[in-house]
């Protein structure tokens with residue numbers, strides 16, 4: 002299993018507070034069956050600045066510590082980039098990182114609104130050959146009020162990344178419902194943990210995939226799980242309908258039952 006968004010690197014943001022915490026998170030990940038994680042420290046969110054060289058160095062140190070601890074987890078570099086004015090210039094200057102050096106780039110909006118220039122930035126990134134991955138759209142107030150605002154970004158060629166705990170219902174019924182609704186609108190392509198620690202915001206990917214299979218069918222679960230791998234290896238994420246409604250699934254099972 003692959004996780005494309007987590008805050009496992011210590012000392013950079015509100016994720017792991019020190020090496021001990023980072024290694025404990027790595028142990029959780031390994032125990033959960035995660036083989037690789039993309040570390041995505043916050044960048045330019047008004048609180049944290051973590052440019053590309055700083056993250057690359059931390060990733061190297063983290064992997065060294067993991068080898069010493071005998072943990073086979075592989076940590077790759079990434080960045081959770083807040084939408085800001087100089088984003089495109091900084092990308093050109095080599096300040097920004099895509100996910101595992103792929104063409105997929107993780108973008109974060111403020112939680113209260115969709116920035117006015119969001120479509121423009123996504124469009125420009127796509128022209129440059131990148132694929133924007135919209136981090137936790139379910140936590141954005143404007144998208145919650147009007148999911149078509151996310152659909153618009155998806156139509157441009159962006160991907161939607163829902164947080165595992167939102168979908169699993171850990172953050173409450175409202176966020177879970179919205180996460181499932183975004184999936185049904187084909188606006189979700191990948192799940193990620195957005196893990197910050199071992200206790201309050203852990204990885205929790207397995208639990209989310211179980212809910213996903215139950216609510217949306219095994220095809221959707223496999224699609225979303227496969228897309229995490231595609232992103233990490235710079236493969237292709239194919240847009241399309243993968244959600245099976247309960248009615249359809251029951252009909253399908255009924256069909257097999259009658260045949261048997």
Ligand code: FE
Nearest residue numbers: 006008081195
């Ligand atoms: Fe995050």
